[in-house]
Amino acid sequence: MEIFENATLREASVGLEQYATLPRLAVVGLVFCLTFLLWRPQASSQPPSLQEAIPLVSNTYLFMTNKEAFIRKAADFVRGRFDIVQFRLGLKKIYLVTGEKNVQALMKSTPGLRAETGVETLLESVWAMPKEEVQHWRLDKTGRGKTPLPGTEGLPDDRRFWYISHQIYDNYLTAKKYADNYTLKFYDIFEKHLDSMPVSSEWSTFGVYDWVRHQMAECALMSVMGTHIIDMNPGFLDALWDTDRVTPDLVAGFPRWMQPGPYDIRDKFYAMARKWVETSMAQFDFDGPDQDVDWEPLFGARVTREQAKWMSQNHCGETLGGFFGTFAAGVVANSVPAATWALMELLKDPELYQEVRAEVQTAVVTDPETGKRSMNVPKLLTLPLLQSVYVETMRLHVSYSIFRAVTQPVTIGGYQIEEGAAVLATTCIAHVDDAAWNAQGTHPASQFWGARHIKFVEEVDEKGNKATVPKFAMAARPSSFFPYGGGQSICPGRHVAKQHLLMMLALLLARFEIEMIEWVNGDGSKSDREPEHVSAYVGVLAMPPDRDMKARWRKMW
């Protein structure tokens, strides 16, 4: 280590000569301490490399065959010792970045780092886009911002596909007005679904994961993509889940001749999505009275309609099927495992379950005339303990890595990062970093602690009475929490996803009494252990449980 290139240190060590009369050991100790305190990596230095038995092979092989083990190996290597480590995947040099400050560099628009999102690599393998159309998207290097990235000017505005698509999401999905309206639509649909179930003093049993992935998923899908898609395609959700199951194989990118099964499953699902978008395009009157409504049954939410309108101008039916099939999966395939884990975490901890249930009851309102009960939606969305449970769920059950391409040399954490490399930050490290999440040292970051994000503060009401009340306050900074990615390409559905999840939990907890019975395997037999994440989903967002929870419930109202 070239620590004496550091002028400050060199001066410090020279200055130490005046202490020659001190015992030698004390001087050595002092030098050591100063070295430790004053040394900062130089911008010219390179971070340590992740060791591997066979250079250029072992790490790549481990990454390809067992991503979870690879990330664990990298995490163990950096933990508490380094902020950044480098390794190669094939010939590509990758820098794994950790620590709040360093990760921030990836989230903001740091010159030299270009957002390289998962979506771009999926055009062909997952969206099933024909090669000529992939070319249009690949040619567009102008970025998602209003102004094209430096050096990419000149592409006509109507060919800036990434920007146009991003704008549609920004305007009609992320914007508060629309996110809130879609949430209310979900509330409406989900409430009607629960209304159709009988109030009973008798218990009945159900599988938590099974119920969420069918009932809640259908309601969430209809709130964003309308009812027509389900009505005209019996088995749409089953086809979606089948495709979700083979998505890791598709992402791996092996050609059809090597794995025809996953491609056939995907194509069957996309054919359904294509049939739906083509008939909806034909039936919807884009100049009619519904042209500006927030929701209608053919397309569902306005964001879906606007995307369909724009995509149809530039893309063939095959691409439309792939795009909207993937969009449908985006709407439910992450929210469902997340909602399942949240419910399981509550039900396996009866004390936490009762606390959240009591909190949710404070958002129930009763109509004084009809006696009908409903939820105060704005209130339920801000309940502190419910939000804390949501953050814990996303922190521990979603796994994602932010990638950035290095387009010019850049310095992160004192290290120089080479042009042509890629930089990556992963939730597998950030989300379980004790330094960030367990500052009080009471609950390890690897543990689900429902009240982690609660702070008690003193409040004075209008009458001057003092009370200590719980407030939601995330235990770490936002740069330690990125289940939705970060920067310009952050998930545009994040507000809808969060609100769907809070809403589902609140409605179930308010209207039902629910108790865990036991863990069960896929075939319904009793399991002697809790579920674990399906490891193929590490790095691919919300990780489903590998088994279910059998529970019993009865509807109170």
Ligand code: HEM
């Ligand atoms: C727990 C739930 C969810 C998680 C963890 C999640 C996470 C993510 C992540 C990490 C990305 C990629 C960001 C990037 O490329 O850097 C993404 C993209 C996306 N998400 Fe989500 N998401 C969730 C739910 C939703 C929902 C409910 C919707 C729609 C209502 C949605 C719509 C999208 C869309 C359209 C994209 C692609 C955006 C683009 O092309 O730029 N997501 N999501």
